[in-house]
Amino acid sequence: MLMSQLYSPTLRETPAEAEIQSHKLMLRAGLLRRSATGIYTYLPLGLRVLRKVEGIIREEMDAIGGQEVLLPIVQPAELWHETGRWSDYGAEMFRLQDRNGRQFCLGPTHEEIVTALVRSEVRSYRQLPLRLYQIQNKYRDEIRPRFGLMRGREFVMKDMYSFDRDEEGLDKSYWDAYHAYERIFTRCGLEARPVEADSGAIGGDVTHEFMVLADAGEDLVLHCTTCSYAANSERAEGVSVKRDPALAQELKELTEVATPNASTIEQISAFLQVRPQDCIKTLIYLADGKPVAALIRGDHELNEIKFQKFLGVATLELADSITIYETTGAPVGFAGPVGLKIPLYADYAIVNLYNAVVGANKDEHHLTNANLERDFQVEAFADLRETQPGDPCPRCSGTLEGARGIEVGQVFKLGTKYSSALGATFLQEDGTETPLIMGCYGIGVGRTVAAVIEKNYDEDGIIWPMSIAPYHVIVVPVSIKDQAQAEAAEKLYQELQAAGVEVVLDDRNERPGVKFKDADLIGFPIRVTIGSKSLEHGQMEVTIRRTKEKLNVPIDEVVATILGIIKDGE
């Protein structure tokens, strides 16, 4: 490719739309342009990188027996009604109608469509296991798209679906995918850490997310400093605590105090001169429509996922102010456990708390010295709060540390959720009809590209790993008007192409500084500079982008040198 022809307009200045490095650099290096919020055009260089990542994914999916298919983007509503997700998915789903008024959506994910495909074709255990995957655009009308490719509304995703006859088969599919993912991210030059996670709307119990630790990450990963435990903060387990008589304190007298204008923990602790951890927050929720209360220590946050799982209810939402008033007799901010007539569930952190400050269930009043058992009882203690950095590890005696993470992939054991709902069954050897046991395994392809940049850039631009670089080499004659340089550059360009190297020749009539800057910005792993001085010595200069290392190489050894560097880099 000739640089003069390459449609990759580089920008000297960063467009105002970008906030994080990967987004800024993709715009500046001419990889990407925005079309609408969360929707992007890939320009030639950006597409080449995307295709490289896809290529690695294909190889690893094929290696574990995956077969590629291409599933439709436009999907009929009926299928989604069958699983109930037409309504469950809510506003996040792009919906459309055909001319006859028939409803469709732009696929946000493909469980329904792939299960429907398989249900009509798979009849027998003899056809299993089956692993189908696709790489395809997906559509989610995200509440808040951001950070370029990091969270888009249209995005490229690989997903594989596995179909097995039993749990054992699913387990193998799961771990095959898990290990394939480790290889994929490593080959992309990424360190992606598998962490325990929540399965969210997809469903299923066993799941890992692959996280790239980076400041731009949207998730908080908690990992143990001494053992290998790592989990998404929304999933990270707390440690169960028992009531310990040794920690008991003298029970002081329960006292009602006026707390004008103090409804938040911050205000109350300041007003009453107590620490937040000596207060108890009483949060009123509607669990399947019925009011319940969660008691959380003042300095902690409730984890709604844990609470919902613990209660085993289908819906859980914060109660509205009317319900709170009806339940507690007070406006929001003054609820407390004493005298409350709804089920109370407390986080473990409350177990050994004495003489706490709680709401009085009375406007502008709180109670001090509230105590468990004497003043209120709870239905149960549970791990209900958001785990935080500094908390003890649930697996060992270590401590959890926090880091931001970019979720580049996730593997799930789905079980029979979709196969049951959609009637995807097969016959076992003994003739019994059984739902297929499914797993699903996603990788955000565009997001992976963004993650690679987040971890590989410097003040001059992107530093591509060899394996996914848009081109391996750029050949830069210092002056294209110098005939000797132009000819030497052209000759090397031809030779590299013949050797199978992906190469760009910068044939522009620009000053060298401009060409160097663009080469660094785009991030070609190798640059060959051809100047009159080195030519006179029968040499060319080979520069490694990542290290800035320069090698003066005899002209007839340049191709071999480059082939060696490429090989080492992959």
Add this chain to the structure above:
RNA sequence: CGGGGCGUGGCGCAGUUUGGCUAGCGCGCCUGCCUUGGGAGCAGGAGGCCGGAGGUUCAAAUCCUCUCGCCCCGACCA
């Protein structure tokens, strides 16, 4: 959806508070000269319904109303 910010040539911005000449600057782009080891220099040039619609006014980028789009924080989310 709540809070905040921003829309002025391709990109980055000034001008808006206090309405007034022909709407500016830097970069990029085109032509010529010159230059060629880290985003050169000189000269000439093209390119803007100031996001859109209404309104106020002798006069609107500037004031008012409505609207569309974009960014950030939050709620939310494979």
